[in-house]
Amino acid sequence: MNSYFLSCDWGTTSFRLRLVEAGSLKVIAEERSGTGIAGTYQLWQKTSLPREDYFAAIINAQINVLSEKTGIPLQEVPVVLSGMASSSIGMVELPYKELPFNLSGADLAVHRYNRFIIISGVCSKDDVMRGEETKVVGCGLPDTTQEQWLLMPGTHPKHVVVNRGQVVRFQTFMTGEFFDLLSTHSILAASIGGDSALDCDGFIEGLHAGWAGNLLHTAFMVRTNQLLKKISPAHNRSYLSGLLIGAELKAVPLNIPVYVVAGPLHTPLYTLACQLLNIPVAAVIDADEALIRGQWAVIADL
Amino acid sequence: MNSYFLSCDWGTTSFRLRLVEAGSLKVIAEERSGTGIAGTYQLWQKTSLPREDYFAAIINAQINVLSEKTGIPLQEVPVVLSGMASSSIGMVELPYKELPFNLSGADLAVHRYNRFIIISGVCSKDDVMRGEETKVVGCGLPDTTQEQWLLMPGTHPKHVVVNRGQVVRFQTFMTGEFFDLLSTHSILAASIGGDSALDCDGFIEGLHAGWAGNLLHTAFMVRTNQLLKKISPAHNRSYLSGLLIGAELKAVPLNIPVYVVAGPLHTPLYTLACQLLNIPVAAVIDADEALIRGQWAVIADL
Numbered sequence: 167m168n169s170y171f172l173s174c175d176w177g178t179t180s181f182r183l184r185l186v187e188a189g190s191l192k193v194i195a196e197e198r199s200g201t202g203i204a205g206t207y208q209l210w211q212k213t214s215l216p217r218e219d220y221f222a223a224i225i226n227a228q229i230n231v232l233s234e235k236t237g238i239p240l241q242e243v244p245v246v247l248s249g250m251a252s253s254s255i256g257m258v259e260l261p262y263k264e265l266p267f268n269l270s271g272a273d274l275a276v277h278r279y280n281r282f283i284i285i286s287g288v289c290s291k292d293d294v295m296r297g298e299e300t301k302v303v304g305c306g307l308p309d310t311t312q313e314q315w316l317l318m319p320g321t322h323p324k325h326v327v328v329n330r331g332q333v334v335r336f337q338t339f340m341t342g343e344f345f346d347l348l349s350t351h352s353i354l355a356a357s358i359g360g361d362s363a364l365d366c367d368g369f370i371e372g373l374h375a376g377w378a379g380n381l382l383h384t385a386f387m388v389r390t391n392q393l394l395k396k397i398s399p400a401h402n403r404s405y406l407s408g409l410l411i412g413a414e415l416k417a418v419p420l421n422i423p424v425y426v427v428a429g430p431l432h433t434p435l436y437t438l439a440c441q442l443l444n445i446p447v448a449a450v451i452d453a454d455e456a457l458i459r460g461q462w463a464v465i466a467d468l
Numbered sequence: 469m470n471s472y473f474l475s476c477d478w479g480t481t482s483f484r485l486r487l488v489e490a491g492s493l494k495v496i497a498e499e500r501s502g503t504g505i506a507g508t509y510q511l512w513q514k515t516s517l518p519r520e521d522y523f524a525a526i527i528n529a530q531i532n533v534l535s536e537k538t539g540i541p542l543q544e545v546p547v548v549l550s551g552m553a554s555s556s557i558g559m560v561e562l563p564y565k566e567l568p569f570n571l572s573g574a575d576l577a578v579h580r581y582n583r584f585i586i587i588s589g590v591c592s593k594d595d596v597m598r599g600e601e602t603k604v605v606g607c608g609l610p611d612t613t614q615e616q617w618l619l620m621p622g623t624h625p626k627h628v629v630v631n632r633g634q635v636v637r638f639q640t641f642m643t644g645e646f647f648d649l650l651s652t653h654s655i656l657a658a659s660i661g662g663d664s665a666l667d668c669d670g671f672i673e674g675l676h677a678g679w680a681g682n683l684l685h686t687a688f689m690v691r692t693n694q695l696l697k698k699i700s701p702a703h704n705r706s707y708l709s710g711l712l713i714g715a716e717l718k719a720v721p722l723n724i725p726v727y728v729v730a731g732p733l734h735t736p737l738y739t740l741a742c743q744l745l746n747i748p749v750a751a752v753i754d755a756d757e758a759l760i761r762g763q764w765a766v767i768a769d770l
Contacts, residue, residue, distance in 0.1 A: 352642070
């Protein structure tokens with residue numbers, strides 16, 4: 167076994183590569199760029215190169231930078247990709263693995279190309295994920311017979327249900343995208359201010375309204391907040407954030423341990439929301455670390 | 469009393485003026501243009517003219533066209549405006565009349581300027597309307613002691629509750645705008661096709677999903693419908709339409725007579741939706757005729 171592996175987190179509009187020490191999973195060095203999957207796919211379409219070769223060349227260029235920076239030779243080190251890399255605009259389009267899958271990661275669908283290891287997404291009868299399945303594997307959940315509920319915030323949050331060591335079902339929500347749509351393209355845009363600090367009162371008020379009400383109506387309150395209550399656009403931003411998270415969390419059943427798998431942006435919002443809505447949080451798990459642990463678990467089983 | 473009045477329906481992006489015979493409320497002639505309130509307001513800002521004068525001149529130009537067309541002198545005929553005309557970008561910004569208001573229209577807030585009669589909007593503690601209050605007056609609802617529920621579809625549908633001859637509360641929904649946002653600006657756009665005929669199966673499936681589920685999740689099914697079920701974008705359009713109307717109609721309580729106040733676009737969708745969801749429709753009222761009857765009722769009381 168190699169002493170290192172390279173963890174690639176390639177999103178639609180961003181690229182991130184980390185050199186990780188095997189076993190300890192310590193991150194040795196990192197490169198980021200704005201070379202997202204979507205742009206890379208567009209550039210590849212203008213070439214006559216094989217798709218995998220083209221994508222591999224883009225990654226190899228970044229690996230060379232990491233190698234020079236660290237003085238570590240990385241030509242033989244395996245590279246693990248999950249998420250958009252296996253999508254229709256990725257390095258290679260792979261079919262979704264159907265539910266259920268084991269928390270060990272051993273039965274996820276994996277495609278190998280030279281030193282590249284690409285983990286495919288997962289589907290149920292009516293939903294899909296690419297990337298979250300690898301993070302779930304890295305969550306290190308306790309092996310119990312009780313159902314566990316993973317909250318994975320983001321542009322398209324996933325709620326993932328684990329039972330007896332298997333992921334048995336999940337649902338996608340459009341919370342983050344609704345926030346972007348409503349705050350930039352809708353009639354509410356003029357009532358929502360720029361990136362201000364969280365206004366706790368506004369967030370809490372929005373949260374309870376979102377939890378209790380009909381989103382198609384409560385969303386309009388962002389406008390009447392400003393028209394009638396003279397709430398400032400900056401505070402209204404927190405109200406809308408709370409509103410959407412409250413509407414999302416209506417889907418969480420009572421009396422089930424919830425794990426929040428998130429980064430620094432979403433962790434405070436979702437843990438506060440759970441606390442206020444009496445949703446018991448069993449643990450908070452760093453989504454970024456979960457990805458590396460999950461990728462390692464999958465390749466360690468190969 | 470004059471033998472005619474002019475009914476002006478001035479929206480954000482459209483203008484419509486109708487010459488109406490008093491009493492019979494027969495429409496004698498009509499002029500339409502794309503001179504919306506928003507564009508007119510922007511043009512006025514570049515002038516040094518008094519706001520009401522500028523807006524009046526725009527209307528008078530259209531009245532002259534109607535006068536020439538019909539051969540009827542219209543210089544003295546009253547002009548009634550409701551809706552956006554009293555908004556912050558309208559002919560004159562009028563404060564909202566606070567709930568409740570009488571179905572006769574007698575206690576709505578009215579502003580007069582020469583021959584122009586501008587009906588203001590209505591507010592509750594946390595919601596607003598401009599224009600629908602006039603249509604409600606024109607609905608000709610029976611005077612009963614039972615609550616009545618008016619469904620008024622549109623970009624921002626209103627649900628208006630009438631009790632003992634008064635409008636006692638209402639709620640705005642963002643159904644139509646959500647449809648536009650999701651079908652043009654969201655990740656779902658690629659899964660939603662152009663203006664096709666209604667696909668009944670898709671609409672009904674969406675309606676039940678929207679009624680039963682969490683909108684932040686069910687909206688994503690528009691994408692997985694295409695990815696997993698190979699539903700065509702044209703059919704998916706009807707699914708999304710049903711989904712949003714189903715989510716909106718969750719707000720309608722059981723066992724209350726519902727009046728659908730709509731035009732030819734929304735009437736079939738909302739009446740079908742009510743039928744499928746076991747919401748009893750007491751009557752369908754033409755929104756356009758209700759506007760003229762409402763405007764007439766208000767000025768008849770002056």
